[in-house]
Amino acid sequence: MEKVKLSSKEKYLGEVDNKLKKIIEKNGHIVFKPNRKNQFESLVKIIISQFISTKAANTIFLNLKKSLNTDSLQPLVFRNLSTYEIKKLGLSVNKSRSIKSLSDLFIDQNFTDLKQLSEDDLHKNLLSVFGVGNWSVSMFEIFCIGKLNIFSSKDAALRISMNRFGMIKPESDLKFYDDYAERWSPYKTIASLHLWKAID
DNA sequence: CTGCATACTGCAGACGAGTG
DNA sequence: CACTCGTCTGCAGTATGCAG
Numbered sequence: 001m002e003k004v005k006l007s008s009k010e011k012y013l014g015e016v017d018n019k020l021k022k023i024i025e026k027n028g029h030i031v032f033k034p035n036r037k038n039q040f041e042s043l044v045k046i047i048i049s050q051f052i053s054t055k056a057a058n059t060i061f062l063n064l065k066k067s068l069n070t071d072s073l074q075p076l077v078f079r080n081l082s083t084y085e086i087k088k089l090g091l092s093v094n095k096s097r098s099i100k101s102l103s104d105l106f107i108d109q110n111f112t113d114l115k116q117l118s119e120d121d122l123h124k125n126l127l128s129v130f131g132v133g134n135w136s137v138s139m140f141e142i143f144c145i146g147k148l149n150i151f152s153s154k155d156a157a158l159r160i161s162m163n164r165f166g167m168i169k170p171e172s173d174l175k176f177y178d179d180y181a182e183r184w185s186p187y188k189t190i191a192s193l194h195l196w197k198a199i200d
Numbered sequence: 201c202t203g204c205a206t207a208c209t210g211c212a213g214a215c216g217a218g219t220g
Numbered sequence: 221c222a223c224t225c226g227t228c229t230g231c232a233g234t235a236t237g238c239a240g
Binding site: 134 | 208210211212
Binding site for chain 1: 235
């Protein structure tokens with residue numbers, strides 16, 4: 001009994017893609033609520049989420065906050081911690097280096113709101129951080145800034161979902177996924193949310 | 201039931217092969 | 221030799237599947 005009506009964006013996606021239409025109708029309306037508040041913390045969480053399940057990432061993230069005894073992670077917290085000390089908080093060597101590098105960027109550039117940067121500057125700054133690649137940047141743009149037209153073919157879950165619903169054959173080159181996603185423009189983000197939900 | 205091995209949604213870096 | 225490009229490896233916790 002789906003009582004909640006689909007948004008106009010979701011209806012639009014259904015019109016341009018029949019396969020996606022079925023997924024959206026089954027899912028029902030998805031509320032897209034990016035967390036715009038603490039950008040630094042969002043990035044830390046994304047770094048932790050690389051390669052591991054969201055559940056595992058959540059546990060590590062909560063342990064990290066508990067160890068640091070804070071509700072809101074700030075770059076300054078990590079300034080005086082060595083990579084080794086961050087690692088002891090439950091992270092791998094590379095992720096510790098990554099968080100350290102991210103903190104340095106925020107402190108050096110004195111960032112308050114990354115949203116004010118142009119897309120180019122945003123990408124350039126984030127990609128300069130050790131351990132942050134295109135996937136991480138996309139996740140930040142979706143879940144923190146709330147951009148509506150983001151799709152990342154580097155996300156394995158999205159690819160699996162697209163395989164399962166017959167959009168793209170498994171093992172295809174990444175560019176086929178990107179090409180397919182073009183039809184969802186300018187709401188690729190909303191399409192991604194439905195693909196994620198469809199496979200849990 | 202318990203315990204263990206394994207795979208799993210990204211990334212950097214090491215390394216080898218290919219090129220000039 | 222000096223580069224570029226592709227391949228391989230290791231890593232945080234958890235769910236799953238299989239052996240005992």
